[in-house]
Amino acid sequence: MxxxxxxxxxxxxxxxxxxxxxxxxxxxxxxxxxxxxxxxxxxxxxxxxxxxxxxxxxxxxxxxxxxxxxxxxxxxxxxxxxxxxxxxxxxxxxxxxxxxxxxxxxxxxxxxxxxxxxSSAIAVPAYAGIPLTHRRLSSSFAVITGHEACKEGAKIDWSRLASGIDTIVVLMGLKNLPRIAAELIAQGRNRQTPVAVISSGTTAKQRVITGDLGDIAEKCATVEPPAVIIIGEVVSLGTELGWSSLPETAAEAESETRNGKQPANRP
Ligand SMILES: C[S@@+](CC[C@H](N)C(=O)[O-])C[C@H]1O[C@@H](n2cnc3c(N)ncnc32)[C@H](O)[C@@H]1O
Known part of the structure; x- marks a missing residue:
């Protein structure tokens, strides 16, 4: 054998x-x-x-x-x-x-x-047109788990993340998004920092919701996992570079934009 x-x-x-x-x-x-x-x-x-x-x-x-x-x-x-x-x-x-x-x-x-x-940490933002690094906007990124964010004795150093990393990618963080956003703001990250939450990325069900640290938790209250959260200035490029997201109709796209969403993906 x-x-x-x-x-x-x-x-x-x-x-x-x-x-x-x-x-x-x-x-x-x-x-x-x-x-x-x-x-x-x-x-x-x-x-x-x-x-x-x-x-x-x-x-x-x-x-x-x-x-x-x-x-x-x-x-x-x-x-x-x-x-x-x-x-x-x-x-x-x-x-x-x-x-x-x-x-x-x-x-x-x-x-x-x-x-x-x-990894979803790299591919999901890429499908939403968000480069994790960019010469003008970001020279570092970190991938963290959001699963531990609310746990007693969690090992995540929010202060170092808030001040030392340009782009933060959070996996398993949807449930703890309110806490994650609050921790980063409390440690000095600007509450206007752009944030994208992408669920079922790279699939036909991909959804991209954008906002900032101050309002993203509220906007994502009904989003279903799995989702990747991207926090940082590079998120703003997604509007221009979101190559895998096509509006189904102009009216739908307009209404989704009004609600802070990018249109549904149709690969
Ligand atoms: C247990 S972790 C495993 C990560 C995996 N090893 C990787 O490299 O992508 C599962 C998490 O990955 C993220 N994830 C995986 N696939 C995803 C997808 N298609 N869209 C959005 N997030 C995804 C979510 O944050 C999910 O909670």
């Missing part, structure tokens, strides 16, 4: 065209695919019909495997000599617990390979 291997593959942010060539190659020869909820289901069709497909979930409210169990599934299939693709949303090493899965595989002596993916 040949030794199995686990491939930690980044599936990209939603648009199936953003999976890497290496990722497609591995999916086409996979015997087992273990996938997360944010992975586009179209990608699973690349795997052979007889490959075992295991849903790992990873979102509250959905049936999902606990992390320990995911690690065990990966290890057991690899030990049985199989080629296992662990398909993760975006990039496997950006807030996806890919590091923990790699640690578990290394500790178990299982061979693995990491195939980077296009």
């Amino acid at each position: 040949s030794a199995g291997k686990v491939y930690l593959v980044g599936a990209g942010p939603g648009d199936p065209g953003l999976l890497t060539i290496r990722g497609v190659e591995l999916l086409r020869s996979a015997e087992v695919v273990v996938y997360d909820r944010l992975v586009n289901p179209a990608l699973l069709e690349e795997a052979p019909a007889n490959a075992q497909r295991i849903f790992a979930g990873k979102t509250a409210g959905y049936h999902s495997l606990p992390q320990e169990e995911i690690n065990t599934v990966l290890i057991e299939h690899a030990r049985a000599g199989r080629s296992v693709v662990r398909l993760k949303g975006g990039d496997p090493f950006v807030f996806g617990r890919g590091g923990e899965e790699a640690e578990a595989l290394a500790a178990a002596g299982v061979a693995f390979e990491v195939v980077p993916g296009v």
